[in-house]
Amino acid sequence: MKDFIIPVRERDMGTPARSGAPVTLTIDGVPVTVPEGTSVMRAAAEAGIQVPKLCATDSVEAFGSCRLCVVEIEGRRGTPASCTTPVAEGMEVRTGSDRVRKIRRGVMELYISDHPLDCLTCAANGDCELQDMAGMVGLRDVRYAAPEGAGLANHFEARNTSGAANPEWLPKDDSNPYFTYDPSKCIVCSRCVRACEEVQGTFALTIEGRGFDSRVSAGGAGDDFLTSDCVSCGACVQACPTATLQEKSVIELGTPDRSVVTTCAYCGVGCSFKAEMNGDELVRMVPYKHGKANRGHSCVKGRFAYGYAHHQDRILKPMIRERIDQPWREVEWDEALSFAAARLRGIQARHGRKSVGVITSSRCTNEETYLVQKLARAVFGNNNTDTCARVCHSPTGYGLGQTFGTSAGTQDFDSVEQTDVVIVIGANPTDGHPVFASRLKKRLRAGAKLIVIDPRRIDLVKSPHVQAAHHLPLRPGTNVAVVSAMAHVIVTEGLMDEAFIRTRCDWDEFQHYAEFISDPRHSPEATEMLTGVPAASLREAARLFATGGNGAIYYGLGVTEHSQGSTTVMGIANLAMLTGNIGRPGVGVNPLRGQNNVQGACDMGSFPHELPGYRHVKGAEVRAVYEQLWGVEIDPEPGLRIPNMLDAAVDGTFKGLYCQGEDILQSDPDTKHVAAGLAAMDCVIVHDLFLNETANYAHVFLPGSTFLEKDGTFTNAERRINRVRRVIPPRNGYADWEITQMLAKAMGADWGYTHPAQIMEEIALTTPSFAGVDYALLEEKGSVQWPVNDAAPEGTPLMHVDGFVRGKGRFIVTEYVATDERSGPRFPLLLTTGRILSQYNVGAQTRRTDNVIWHAEDVLEIHPHDAELRGVADGDWVRLVSRSGETSLRAKITDRVSPGVVYTTFHHPDTQANVITTDYSDWATNCPEYKVTAVQVSLSNGPSEWQEDYAAQAAQARRILPAAE
Amino acid sequence: MSPEKMVRMANQIAIFFKTQPGDDAAEKIAQHLSDFWEPRMRDQLHAHIDAGGAGLDPLVIAADARIRAATAEG
C-alpha cells in the first residue's frame, strides 16, 4: 500500500477558522463566501490569494503588529491589516496595489535591517517565513545602517568591528534539550507568546520591554526555558516563523523534504503527527493540523521523545536461554521461534491446553493485538488472553457496559469546545493527557466551569488563567461515597432532568435508584467525615453540575483502580443520566485512557471472556463466526485474567506466557507476587524493545519494533481509529505483527498475512462495530470513530444520540463499601499513585530520551504536617512500607496532598512503587487497587534491601553472551 | 490462589449484588462468577465450599450451588 506522503509545508491560512453565517465579498475581483467573523486574510487564502504576513498564523488569533499584510478596501480610508479586519458583506478588497506594495517593502526593509544575513548557514534555510516574505514583497536592498560612531543599533552582532560588546545582543538559550532560542534572530512577532497562551495554555512566555528593547522571555528574570514554566510542548517552536525557536534535530540533521502522517504511540489522546524526513532519516515530529484528536497540537512526549528507537539499549536480535539464571544467547529468528514453539507445545502436552497464555499490549497496533489474541484462541486453543487494560480501564468496560450497553466513551475531543461545566475526577490531564488538557483549558478560559474531584491538588485546580470552581479533595478510596453524595443532592433538591430520564432511561430502575440515593446516609453531611470533603462545597458542586448547562465528566485511573472501580464508573454514568448529559455535543462520560491503544486493545478481544467487539465467549453464534473462519473450536469458558494467571502459575497449573509489549513486573501491583508467578513458569516469552523488568524472568526474548517502523492502526480514547504508518524500516528486522505470525506458524498455524490491511479486513469481517473500517476509508477520511457500519458509514463521533446502545439507560444502585485497605496504627498513611508529563508508564521509552531532564527519579509527595511528625525534610531518603513490601525514595514536601495522604509516580524500576501496592482489586474486574495502599513513612539512609537484591538479580539476569563466531 | 484471596474476591462480588434491588442476588452472583471466573477458579471455590466454605458470604455459597446445578445440566 502506498504511504500517505504529503508535502512538508502545509498551507497557513493566516488566522483561525470561524463558524458563522455566510458572508460574500470580492478579493481582487474574485468572489468568495466565508463564515462571518473570518478575517480578510483568511478569506483571501480561501480564494487562493496569499497576502504577505509575518505576525499572523492560523494556530493563534491575529495580533496585527507587523503591518506586512496591509490591503485596500473600497470605501475605507487607509490600509487596514488584513489579519485583524473581519469580512463584511459586499466588501471589495485589493491586495496588490502599488501603495500596499510600497508599504510592505518598507516594513520588510526595517525587519531585515535588524536581522543577520547568514541565510545559507541558518538552520531554517528554506523553511523561514522571513526569507519567504522578503522574496514575496520583492525586497532588493536595505538602506538602514547604524549611524557612524553610535553603538550598534541591532540585536544580532555580538561585537562591533572594533570588538566592543553589543549590549543588545543576547546569547542563545540551549537549556531545553530539544530546541534552542536564539534571540539574535527574533523579529518579536509574538507568535510564540500567543501559541504558549492560546494553544498550550501554559503562559510561560512574555514579551519584555518596549519598542526596540522588546524581547521574548521565558519565565521571570533569571529564568531560561528549562527553569521557566515551559512544558516543552513545542507549540512556540511550531509557530515561530524564523530560526529563533528551532528544533535541535533540525540544526543537526538539516531541513526535512517529505513527511509521513502517523499517530503518537504514547497516550490515549492519539495525536496525529507528520514524521518529517530528510532522505531516510527522521528529522522531527510535527503535530498534524488536520489530526482530529489534536488539531495541530502536541506534548513533549509525542513531539520530541522518540529517540528511544535508536537508543543503545534496544535489543535487535532474538535471544534464548534454558534457565533464567543463565546469560542470554543471541540466536537467529528460526532458532528462537522453534525453541519457543517447542517449549509451549511441550508445556501443553504435560500440563494441558490451558497451561499457557498471552498478554497483549496496549502499545501495539490493533492488528497486532488481534493476532495475539487469535494466537491464544486459535493456536493455543484457550481463552487465556489479557491486556494491561486489565490494570487500568477494565472497570470502565464493565461499568459503562452495565449502564449504557457499551464501554465506549461517549464523545469526541472536539466536544469539549461546547461544554459548560466539566467534572474531572481521578484524572490529571495536564500530566496524563496533555493535549486534551490544553483543549480543556482553552474552553475554561472562555468561561466554562471546572469541578476537580481528586485527593491531590492537581495543576488544573489552579494554573494561569484557569481556576477550578470547586476542588473536592476526597480521601483515597471514597469515590463512590462522593459521587453518590452528588447524586443525592441532585435528586433530593429536584435538580434532575426528569424529561430525559422518562424518555431515555428505564423508569423502574430509576425509581429504585431515586429511593436508594435519597436516603440521608448518602447526603454530603453524612459522608463528610468519611470522605473528607466539606459538605457545603460538595452541595455547591453538585448544583453547579446539574444546572450549569452542558455538563461533561472526564475521568481516569483514579476512578477505576480501586476495589470499587466498577461501582464508581456506574455512579458516574448515573450522574450523567440524572442530569440529561448524554447524546449531544458538550456533554457525556469520557474515560481518559492511559496508553495509546488501550481502547483498541479492549476492542480487539484481548479480554479472556470476550471475543473482538466485546462479545462474551459463551455466545455460540459469536463463537461460530470465528470457528468457521479459523477452522478451530473456541472454548466457551472465560480464560485467566493477568492476576489469575500469576496465581495459577504459583499454584503450578500455568506454565507458559507470551507477553507482548508489556512489563508486568514493573507495572502490575504486588511485585513480589508477580515475580514469584513469573519465576514459577517454564517458558516466558518477552516481545519488547528493551530488556524490561519482566525479561529478567524470561527464557525467550523477541525484539520488537517501534511505532515508527510499522503499519497499523491505533484507537484513541474517543474511539478514533488512526493510521500508524511506517516511517523507517524495522531495525529488528520485522514488524511486531510479523513476529506473532512467525510464532503462530512455528506452532503449526497456516497464517499468511502480508500486510496489516488484511488483518483489518478480517477484523471488519467478524466484528460488527468495525464492519465498515478498511484502510482505503482511513486513507480517505484520515480517521474514523467506531462504530463504522451501514448505519454510520463514516463513523460515530457521538454515542447514544437517539437512544442508548442497550435501549434504555439503566440506573444502578451504588452502595459505598469501604476498601479492606485501611490505614491503621501500623500503616497510618494512604499512598496513591499517578504519573507526570514527561514520562510515560513504566518509563521504558521516555527514560531512554532526554525527557529524564524533567524527572530523573520518582519522589514521594508528603504533606508538611506528616513530614514534620516524622522528622522528614525535603529531599531526604525515606522508607515507604506497606504490608506487601518496602522501598526507599526521596521525599518532596508539599501541600498538594492532604494530611494523611502520600503520593508517588511509578516511572522508574529502581523505585518499584509496586513493591508497595497490594493484591486488592476491583470486585467486578480484578483491576488492581493501585490508588489506595496503607503505608508508613520513615527516614532511611538509602535503597532498601529489596531494591539492592533486585538490582543484583536484574544485573545477573540481563547478561548477554557475546555472539558465537 | 490463596484461599483468603479467593474468599475476599468472592465476597466482594456478593457485597455488590446484595445491594441491588430484587431478591435474585444469588443468581446474579452465579452469573458473574460463570462469566468472569476461569473454571480453575470456580473449581477452587467448589473445593473450598466442600471443605466447609470458611469465611464465605452465604450468598456465595448459594451462588455456587446454582453454578454446580447448571454445570450438571449442561
Ligand code: SF4
Ligand atoms: S514549548 Fe510550549 S510551554 Fe514551552 S514556551 Fe513553548 S509553547 Fe510554551
Ligand code: SF4
Ligand atoms: S521567537 Fe519566533 S515567534 Fe517568538 S517573537 Fe521571536 S520570531 Fe516571533
Ligand code: SF4
Ligand atoms: S503523549 Fe498523548 S498528548 Fe502527547 S503527543 Fe502523544 S498522544 Fe498527544
Ligand code: FES
Ligand atoms: S500579519 Fe497582519 S499585521 Fe502581521
